[in-house]
Amino acid sequence: MPTVFEPTKGLTGVEFHYCPGCTHGVIHRLVAEVLEEMEELGNSIGVAPVGCAVLAYKYFNCDMHEAAHGRAPAMATGVKRVLPDKMVFSYQGDGDLASIGTAEIVHAAGRGENITVIFVNNAIYGMTGGQMAPTTMVGQRTTTSPLGRDPRQVGYPLRISELLATIDGAAFVERVSVHNPANIRKAKKAIRNAFDCQKQRSGFSLVEVLSNCPTNWGMSPLESLDWVKEAMIPYYPLGNFRRPEMQESEHA
């Protein structure tokens, strides 16, 4: 009988620790499937963050590093400079990348570091129990913004993709979402394009994936997916902000 479906070889099969309904598992699988389809698993080195995905080094079936909080782009830089022919990627959440690690991500992009970054934005600190993130929405209640994020006190959520898209070293920047199957397919395509960029040595590539956090948002998984669509996407519009053709045409 022909095999119509099997688990990706890009994941080790270790059971995920993620909460029920969390989309980290989906995003892990997309990255793993892309690396498998590109036949790059044996050629890849991943860098895990601090945050909900801290144990990603157990899940991806390739060589892995576990970075200090926010430092994954610097660590990936060190790996890539030693092994320029390998695929090097980091997988980071919003606290890791958009708060403590802003310097590292901006300068990795600035250098045009030929790495791929998977940036999972769920507008909250999940692992530490639901504190306010730099990407927390205005009015969103968290354990450190119990009355809702007040922009007069703590400012506005950061749009990382738009910010990085101003940097010439960033070859590919796209924001996607995984709140429904159609968008999951688009997300996979963007991840593939980002890794293709790296393969072609085009420079820095990043895919921002809008994700959910049913546990800390205090919602059912379905409600949380609706909230991604209704509350997050209007502020964090989906789409491509930068790709190699744009880079070339700008410099032509």
Next chain:
Amino acid sequence: MEKVLMKGNEAIAQAAIHGGCRYFFGYPITPQNEIPEYMSREMPKAGGVFLQAESEVAAINMVYGAAGAGARVMTSSSSPGIALKQEGISYIVGSEVPCVIVNISRGGPGLGGIQPAQSDYNQSTRGGGNGDYNMIVFAPANIQEAVDLTAEAFEIADFYRNPVMILGDGMIGQMMEPVVFHETPKRELEPKTWATTGTGGKRAPNIINSLHLDPANLEKHNLHLQQKYARMRAEETRYELYQADDAELVFVAYGTASRIVRNAIIQLRETGVKAGMIRPISVWPFPQAAFDQLGSQVRALMSVELSCGQMVDDVRIAAAGRWPVGFYGRSGGMIPAQHEIVDACRSMLEEVA
């Protein structure tokens, strides 16, 4: 072997390349800027990579990544910059990857100043970052010693899979002396089968990691690290005894301070005062054994430092109550004159008479 006149910082950079270092990640800070400048010029010629990072924090994490990928890699900085690197150093030790860190230290606290100081003794020898950890810290007293120790540091780091620090005060970095690049003593090193070079589909993934969520596992990991430190204490301690055989007062001094002390000893002996010196070359592990060799004629010890007194704590521990321990130091970039040390010695001997 050709003798060349070199500035300390440049000699250290060349020694690193000589010792097989092919990756350098750093950030400018005085008084060590000649190291990254030299590396930017010379490392590409050696087929390596120089990269100026956006911060000391990024630099040490680039080192962490490169070391995990199996490279011989180094960073350099000075006191406040080393403070920023402490997070990364702790992770590097925890993950058991080798690298070399050069600290050309200046006065503190805070921004402090840019003149030579030894007030980084504690942040260099006490780990500095979080957790139970140590690394070998060599404190050269001249440029030749800095060259020899830097080149060998890469062998030692690889041998233990642990960082090694070269701690030179700003004087060591800034002065010029003649040096020879000798053949580096080699160790028998295991191939880096743990490095993340891609599985090639031929082996299970390698993971560079300092996280152990199960407390029993973390304790086991810590005990394993402690075994390495015990071996370092037993096998990597280095020191020089100078005129200690008949000394009544034994100075303890390292780096630039030891050079002034050496001249003070000559002056004291000319006037009939029997002084000598223990010069730690490894400040971690601290040379306890040197103290155990001292004869019964010793009446007092005196730590001389370019600080307000940091190593003196280790001297007290090593003395273990056997001798009174005095201290003389200048800080903030001030360098003690020979006569100050001579006077401090005479006062101490009068006190213990």
